Amino acid sequence: MAVAVVVLDHHQDLCTLRHHLAQRSTPLARLQSVGPGEIPFDQVEVLNPQLRQQRLQRTMAFWLAPFGFFAGVTFTVMTNLDTFAFAGAWGNRLIGGLLGLVAGLLGSFAARSDVDSSNEDRLRQLRNRSEEGFWLLVVESASGQDMPWKELQRVRPQAVVALS
Template sequence: MNYLVAVLPDRKQAEAAYSALEEAGFPISQVNILGNGYMSADEFGLKDPGKQARKQKNLLFYWLVPFGFVAGYAFNFLTNIEIFPEFNEIGNHISAGFLGGIAGALGAGLLGGGIGEKVSSGNILPYRNRLDAGKYLILVHGNEDLTQEATRVLYQFEPENLQRYTESSVK
């Protein structure tokens, strides 16, 4: 399956492009308009990278905080390092466990939230940003010949961006 994404600046051009595709005989079931008044990015299935990153961060938090606590406790138990001189041996072990848990929480926030959003967004984030800016997307999906013909039809509307994808490059 191949995909073609065209970014158009306003609703009038998006509707004209859709009509041109319809007149050229394209199956309407394979053409979508995304934008204000039409299908949203979430309805079409363009996942919000921020939402995905929050899910990933929560999952990492769930696993890394307890692991960090156990690792910190075990390390202090094995080495008998005195973190706080005023605490007894058990108090130092528990303090080390809390510090390990804090390190796990920081790791989950950094990897799941910050880096996770940048890595998982791929090409979706620029398209979502354009939709948020009031632009419109025309999406055509089908075989290679269909997307090549759609490229020729849509090119006459001078889209801001015209990008083709194959099934293997789309997540």
């Protein structure tokens, strides 16, 4: 998948390009308009690494927390340790499971930092353009499909920035 962001001066150019790209025989994976009267810059995941980090952290927490709980219970049962003897046999297992759950949640926060930030300079430039009042069109091609570079140049954009 290739992602490109087209920077446009006029809203009419944005509408024209978006309509033209939507009418293609091979559809694109995503077309998102960003700017005044459109989607705000901070709500587009491709342009906001923090949104990607939050999504990754929630996904990882969804999987790691339950597995951590069951791993904690299993470890407590297998080793037959009485680390928390005051809680009894079942309480000891439950506390072990809760500690495993916490370890899973901590792992999800560690995975959150794994988001690639190689496009940071380009994203900063795009944010500045958006704050200056320009419109952005985020174009994502489908897997195995080439980016329609000639069509993106059709309305003479101010810039075309390739993100990946």
